[in-house]
Amino acid sequence: MAAPQTHTAAESTPDELALDVRGLVKRFGDRSIFDGVDLAVRPGEAVGIIGANGTGKSTLLRCLVRLTEPDAGSVRILDRLVTGCDARALRRIRAGVGFVFQRHNLVGRLSALSNVVHGVQSRMSGPRTWSQALAPEKVRREALECLDQVGLADRALQAVSSLSGGQSQRVAVARMLMQQPRLILADEPDASLDPKSGAEIMALLFRISRDTCTPLVFVSHHMEHVVRFADRVVGLEHGRISLNVPVRTVDPERLKRFFSEPGSEGRPQSETVDA
Numbered sequence: 001m002a003a004p005q006t007h008t009a010a011e012s013t014p015d016e017l018a019l020d021v022r023g024l025v026k027r028f029g030d031r032s033i034f035d036g037v038d039l040a041v042r043p044g045e046a047v048g049i050i051g052a053n054g055t056g057k058s059t060l061l062r063c064l065v066r067l068t069e070p071d072a073g074s075v076r077i078l079d080r081l082v083t084g085c086d087a088r089a090l091r092r093i094r095a096g097v098g099f100v101f102q103r104h105n106l107v108g109r110l111s112a113l114s115n116v117v118h119g120v121q122s123r124m125s126g127p128r129t130w131s132q133a134l135a136p137e138k139v140r141r142e143a144l145e146c147l148d149q150v151g152l153a154d155r156a157l158q159a160v161s162s163l164s165g166g167q168s169q170r171v172a173v174a175r176m177l178m179q180q181p182r183l184i185l186a187d188e189p190d191a192s193l194d195p196k197s198g199a200e201i202m203a204l205l206f207r208i209s210r211d212t213c214t215p216l217v218f219v220s221h222h223m224e225h226v227v228r229f230a231d232r233v234v235g236l237e238h239g240r241i242s243l244n245v246p247v248r249t250v251d252p253e254r255l256k257r258f259f260s261e262p263g264s265e266g267r268p269q270s271e272t273v274d275a
């Protein structure tokens with residue numbers, strides 16, 4: 001039987017945590033995806049979630065903001081209870097969470113600037129169908145600054161469909177920046193990209209997280225990105241968190257198992273250590 005999971009970040013009180021997950025359970029029908037996941041993320045911390053295909057990493061990220069409804073347990077984001085809150089409160093919480101997905105959901109026929117302008121709408125009232133041409137000057141300027149931050153100001157008026165995969169992912173990051181997120185969740189932002197572009201996107205997210213002291217929780221199948229960009233590494237296996245340690249302390253050989261096929265090395269020992 002797996003050892004009990006320790007709640008990490010022991011020196012932070014719950015109301016100081018950026019993310020506080022306790023006893024999270026998710027099933028699809030009869031199938032348990034995870035059962036009793038605890039996870040604590042401190043302000044400004046970068047946490048890399050790893051695990052073989054199908055272990056539930058994306059489902060875990062989605063459960064954090066109830067894009068997928070968890071079956072039990074609690075989630076607090078910046079001391080607001082996500083689980084059990086009403087739709088209005090959930091909208092407010094989500095407005096403060098920047099999501100970067102593997103598939104970026106940009107509108108290809110619209111310009112990079114228009115796509116980024118749309119990022120502001122989750123934090124402002126007003127028309128929900130602004131194009132770049134109709135958005136107030138202040139918003140357009142802000143969107144341009146966000147594109148500048150991701151190195152794409154010179155592509156602002158170009159249709160997203162004509163940009164490369166790496167450039168499109170940068171536009172998605174710029175759109176997320178418009179939200180002024182207080183927590184960034186990134187689900188394999190480095191997938192479907194060539195190695196150089198994947199590393200650049202991860203470096204960009206890491207820089208944003210560090211510069212703005214915004215906590216970053218990301219899923220990656222690239223061990224080198226986890227080692228380089230995470231403060232803490234969290235390994236999901238057999239529906240449990242079996243690794244939760246500062247990256248600087250982890251043996252690379254120990255990490256490798258999480259990047260292999262599920263079940264290839266049997267049931268693991270749990271290891272959770274505070275920074």
Ligand SMILES: Nc1ncnc2c1ncn2[C@@H]1O[C@H](COP(=O)(O)OP(=O)(O)OP(=O)(O)O)[C@@H](O)[C@H]1O
Nearest residue numbers: 028029033051052053054055056057058059060221
């Ligand atoms: N809506 C759903 N209904 C039923 N099963 C689902 C649903 N979403 C995910 N699953 C299943 O839950 C399991 C975990 O999926 P998830 O996408 O979270 O894994 P993952 O660790 O992110 O995988 P990968 O690394 O391949 O992206 C998978 O077996 C998947 O098929």
